[in-house]
Amino acid sequence: MLATTLSPTRRTRLTVGAVDSATYLAAGDLYGGRSFLQNPSWAQVKPDWRPELLAWRDADDEIVGTALVLYRSAPGLRRYFAYLPEGPDIDWTEPSLNRWLGPLIEHLVAAGAFAVRIGPPPALRRWKAATLKAAAGPSLRIGDVLPDLVEPVGSSVSDRLRSLGWARCGEDGSGGDAQPRFVFQVPLRSLDELLTGMNSEWQRNLKKSVRSGIETRIGAEGDLSTFYQLLQVTEQRNGFRLGRSLSYYQRQYRALNAEAPGRMRLYLSSYEGEVLAAHTMNVVGRVWYQTGASASHRRDVRPSHALQWRMMQDAFKHGAAYYDMRGVSDCLDPSRREYGLLRWKLGTGGEVVETLGEWELTLPGLVNQTLHHAMRRYRAH
Secondary structure, eight states: OOEEOOOOHHHHHHEEEOOOOOHHHHHOOOOOOGGGSTTTHHHHOOOEEEEEEEEOOOOOOOOOEEEEEEEEOOTSSEEEEEEEEOOBSSSSSOOHHHHHHHHHHHHHHTTTEEEEEOOOOEEEEEEEEHHHHOOOTOOOOOSSSOOOOHHHHHHHHHHHHHHTOOOEOOOOOOOOOOOOOOEEEEEOOOOHHHHHSOOOOHHHHHHHHHHHOOOOEEOOOEGGHHHHHHHHHHHHHOOOOOOOOOOHHHHHHHHHHHHTTSSEEEEEEEEEEEEEEEEEEEEEEEEEEEEEEEOOSOGOOHHHHHHHHHHHHHHHHHHEEEEEEEEEEOOOTTTHHHHHHHHHHTTTTTTEEEEEOOOOEEHHHHHHHHHHHHHHHHOOO
């Protein structure tokens, strides 16, 4: 079923309907911000969700927007919670967002959804590494520090979503974000600028890894077991648990690389023949460092620094504008453990970016309100 809307200002009709994977991929990254979570292959990584690929078409039947929607059913009912991770891929600069979101909502209602969560790609605020390092102190959060840049598009989108009845996750009982709200990005203007932009500690550690004879390489699927063993060591050492199995990473590796060879890459660094660090990277136009793991011994030879430098170099060769190191905590308290990872990333000289976060909307209908309220209460406990 197609849902339609007509803009009173631009009088250009948009429709939303399902498309196949080939059509979706052929449309490409329309606005330069499509996440790897919005590619068809990501649906295969999440087998507990039912996927649907959607496309917006204009009056000339040209595809002007895309979205991967993941549906999860309410227990015992044929009603669904719809989730668009880090999407949709639409023109977020459009003054009338309802021109885009209106047809989407109509389509989701027809599909039996009772609520929807989206992750708009525009950035909201940015902080340079130097700004946050200088501001760090007891009990401080990133939001306590004046940003170096407030993104006008992100600010406008936030206001317009609120005016349309959307709630930012974490507010109004809508639960927290599933994807990181704060991410770390390293600009890739040139390799020389990248290297000189790193702090003295990072530069020393890179030199130490070279002197130590650390070797880096791109691995294969068979190396995922080594990566996973190191990940378990890392989780125990750092006191966190991602909750992902080896089969999860194997499924992701197969799905993404079946869609396009090299879409998910596994990098390994070795010292005297022993793998000491293994990191994963996703390449979909843009480049993301996703998960890192390292041994607890021989950290003095800096295997992770060597590996990140290799991955940044490859991202630059790929033509990426920046190297996305994914999520960071908003904690600026040096006495807390979570600040350690942020401090490590700050050393690269990049910047922390606050995204718009995730937003939820209860779809029209009294039953939908009841189901969404029940789901929120369940998540709160």
